[in-house]
Amino acid sequence: MRVVGVTGASGLLGKAVVLRLEAAGCRVVPFSREPRSAEARKFTAPLDVNGLDAIIHLAGEPIFGLWTAKKKQKILESREAGTRMVVAAIRSAERPPAVLISASGANYYGDRGSEELSEDAPAGVGFLSEVVTKWEAAAATATAEETTRVVMLRLGMVLASEGGAGRLLYRMFRSGLGGRVGSGRQWMPWIHLEDAAALFVHALACQSLDGPVNAASPRSVTNAEFTKAMARVARRPAILPAPAFALRLALGGLSDLALHSIRPNADKAVASGFTFQHPEIREALEDLFGSGG
Template sequence: MHILLTGGTGLIGRSLCRYWSSQGHNLVVCSRQPEQVPRLCGASVRGIRQLADYGEQPLDAVVNLAGAPIADRPWTRKRKALLLASRVELTAHLVSWLGQRAAKPQVLLSGSALGWYGDGGEHLLTDDSPAVGDDFAAQLCAAWEFEAQQAQALGIRVVLLRTGLVLARDGGFLARLLTPFKLGLGGRLGNGRQWLPWIHLADQVALIDFLLHHPEASGAFNACAPVPVRNSEFTQALGRVLHRPTLLPVPAWVLRGLLGELAGLLLGGQRALPSRLSAAGFEFRFNDVQTALNDLLGPEDAA
């Protein structure tokens, strides 16, 4: 297949490129630094700076994962504008470009997040559940999904990937936690009761590939492990793997003082289930967080 990726140099995109390259697919990554694409994504992957550079070669599928990191810094007005531009405006531009092509791809798999639901509290959230919150993250995801869904009018199958926290050894949420936890400075956030929907990177790659190859799959899919955990449970599981205590909680008021509105993303969560993926026959390799962490972190991490 001929596959175009935006956000292909990110954590998920790099792993997808490595996997699909091994399957013999023809891959192109649109990136602000196209010269870095072969090094980051694989020697056979072509990098382009803008969509117009794709040319007239065939295009079977588009995977839209672009977006500035949402939790790296407080949500100032400038930061919110960047988050919106890197997701919503880029997706609108992508769909417009697809509309100008004579030959359309069969499918657009577009990124989103479980933050679409807002802070779900104790609500059990399946793929068909309505949104229960209206914070900035929820508004961002809603606008992002809206723009991707416009591709349906072009006759393109649209799949929305509502992804949880992706666990990986060399990047993302888990990598940022390793240093403080290894130093024995880890602990729950707030009261620790907020739900933390997670997924192992290997399962994230596998489910995207699964949805790519199932032409009946469309609409929103919760991309998270079948067994969500609370923040306190995740904290304890990580401490066990690293053989470190987790006795230093971060009070909610400290997070709010440091991060402002962004703190709501860490103090809230979603008790989400991947109901549609399970019904479609997708099988997760990593169902519980302890098994996932044991797989990702070896003895050298606990040293």
């Protein structure tokens, strides 16, 4: 894949994906609502996908912050309508890009106890499950263009020192407010930023991969295990449960989901030849935040 368009290239995942693509010798064409460079293209309809061999689609309204009705509408529309716009451009292109890799989320599965979830498990219920279902359905319509392979990566919480929920939680633990959420028995899908970026690049190259793919570490952890590992890295005891106000302050609407239990397996990604560099939560957190984040 020589020329790769990346929507949401300015975001947490986007920056890491762009670096990996460039290291692999690809030319990156970033898409943005506010293009900042000569090679960047505007993320607006009709999307200009001319000359692209592939598209990585990451753009979407951040899910952090308070979930007002307006914010929820933006979360949904930026993904459903945004993805439709990408697909419309692919379908009307003279030479359609050969592959579309779209971000998706493990929240597709909703709250599922300790059930091990492979990609054919049905969607769950709740706002984010609905968003992800519509988002994936929009991406899947690109397969109607038979020349385009489509992969949706169902990401767990992306852990990064640069931003995202992991950094917010790290700061909460550092200020002594970290702790388990609820019983601590709920499963938390997570992935190190480097593995997430590498999986996008792997999905581009791996011709046999298509459809939804769980993008979370094969070593799933419960919230209690995550709490223990984070407390150790933050060098703070986490004996008490996390106060609800601190969680809400850090995670906004996302804080309600901290009680959800989601346990996706990574079998499809691993069977396709992908190797996780940071599968263990303790090592991953140490790598990201061990020297103060």
